[in-house]
Amino acid sequence: MASFEYSDEQQALIQTAREFTKKEIIPVAGHLDETGTFPKEICEKAWETGLMNCEIPEAAGGLGLSCLSHCLMLEEISYGCTGVNTTMAGNALGSMPIVLAGTEEQKKTYFGRLLAEPIFAAVDALPEGPKRVLVLSPAGQNVAVAVNKFQTPSNRNAQVHPMAPKPSEVKLIKLDLDKYGSKQGRERLLSRWENEVFKAPK
Numbered sequence: 001m002a003s004f005e006y007s008d009e010q011q012a013l014i015q016t017a018r019e020f021t022k023k024e025i026i027p028v029a030g031h032l033d034e035t036g037t038f039p040k041e042i043c044e045k046a047w048e049t050g051l052m053n054c055e056i057p058e059a060a061g062g063l064g065l066s067c068l069s070h071c072l073m074l075e076e077i078s079y080g081c082t083g084v085n086t087t088m089a090g091n092a093l094g095s096m097p098i099v100l101a102g103t104e105e106q107k108k109t110y111f112g113r114l115l116a117e118p119i120f121a122a123v124d125a126l127p128e129g130p131k132r133v134l135v136l137s138p139a140g141q142n143v144a145v146a147v148n149k150f151q152t153p154s155n156r157n158a159q160v161h162p163m164a165p166k167p168s169e170v171k172l173i174k175l176d177l178d179k180y181g182s183k184q185g186r187e188r189l190l191s192r193w194e195n196e197v198f199k200a201p202k
Contacts, residue, residue: 010069017076020049025080026190030183032081039084046088047118051077053091053111055099060111079193087120094121100147 006014024042032039046052054070056062065073070092078085091114098106114121145159152164 010072013069013073014076017051017073020051021076021080025084029081030186039087042084043088044118052088053114055092056095056111060107061115091121
């Protein structure tokens, strides 16, 4: 029978990400939003802590986390600031095509760079480059279905995994920034989450 309990490794990862978020992100999240500051220093500390480039395979020197374990970590980061979370997760977008379909030489080159120092990756979508075919074509995005990645493809002609989120079923919340976007409003909402949701019986 399948178990839905987190493994010891996953629980340790969650705790590490939670402590990092409370110490490094929450105290400055409001300032980052208000000033539009890129969280470079936070990402550098996250890299040092092992919270970036998490799905790079162990064979290439990475942690080799599963998509689920990575999402558990990102959920904790998002609690502090979804903007910081998106920035930290951006390297996965840049490296995933190589994880899925890169040559051994590409893996050695680009994974080595990501693991050697805290740098930021991106996807090259220039029309003259072969990576455009890999990342944006239906054939390239169909690789995700073959390896059971549940993301929604950006190419409408690509296959969609049956377990991928359906955009038509996503419920959106319109946030009143004048009311809730201030530093005081943000702190009040985070306090309520901490006291009413985070501490609720699991």
